[in-house]
Amino acid sequence: MAAESGAQVVICDKNELGGQALEQELPGTVFLRCDVTQEEDVRALLSETVRCFGRLDCVVNNAGYHPPPQRPEETSAQDFRQLLELNLLGTYTLTKxxxxxxxxxRGNVINISSLVGAIGQSQAVPYVATKGAVTAMTKALALDESQYGVRVNCISPGNIWTPLWEELAALTPNPMATVREGTLAQPLGRMGQPADVGAAAVFLASEANFCTGIELLVTGGAELGYGCKAHGSTPVEAPQIPS
Known part of the structure; x- marks a missing residue:
């Protein structure tokens, strides 16, 4: 979306083949290999970007991962640390x-958080914790950087149809039912597309000049209204209805 709007865009990925394929798919973009969990890679990414284009106006922190569903007792401290390195510390390092x-x-930062950082998600404690921290960090950075004219905002997507969403659905007993459930979670009756998030990022980068420290929900309304939350094994106390 940014390249289509006329921006000069640098994309990075630690997967060189995937990054090069995306560079071919999106005219006007430049691919640079970078693992955001490695500070020297990040330094090289920024140095080469500024060398190529002479300046830096916007950073979009989009690197992240959502592990398969895990109950708390199935998680490990080491896996949690690795997720923190990618989802939170990678964002922190590149921004810093x-x-x-x-x-x-007088540019701006856009962090990609998640709706679940605010509302929670079942069997995803480490992921939810990392994304909640990204949203909180966004607000703190917005306060610190306002004196320099730098805006810092975040986008919190809901269900966005991506290869990772499809991959996680395939791990469930009934992938088609999982996809349908994900689709019906939005009042708009569909999942979002990556282009929906891209359009939000372009808006924050180029039009939202009086916005800093905000969390822009790109969710199709998934957080609205009430729904069934208790499981069959959850103790339920129903109110007594007078006869």
Whole structure:
């Protein structure tokens, strides 16, 4: 979306083949290999970006992963640390190292968080914790960077149909039922597309000049209204109805 709007876009990925394929798919983009959990990779990414284009106006922190469903007792501290390295510390490191450039350009940061960081998600304690931290960090950074004219916002998507969503659905006993459940979670009656998130990022980067520290929900309304939350094994106390 950003490239289509005329921006000069650098994309990064630690998967070189995937990144090169995306570069071919999106005209006007430049691919640079980078593992955001490695600080030296991040330094090189920023240095090469500024060398190529002379400035840096916006950083979108989109690297992240959602593990398969796990009950709390099935998680490990080591797996949690690795997820923190990617979902939270990768965002922190890239932002921290980009700030000198963004202060010069009075640019902005867009962090990709998640709706579940605010409302929770079953069998996803580490993931929810990392995304809740991204949203909180966004607000703290917005306060610190406002004195330099740098805006910091985040996008919290809901169900967005991506290869990862499809991969996780395939691990469930009935993938088609899982996809249908995910689709029906939105009052709009569909899952979002990556382009929906991209359009929100373009808006925050180029039009939302009086917005900082906000969490923009791109969810199709999934957080609205009431729904059935208790499981069959959950003790339920029904109110007594007078006869």
């Amino acid at each position: 190292l980009a700030l000198p450039h963004l202060r010069r350009s």
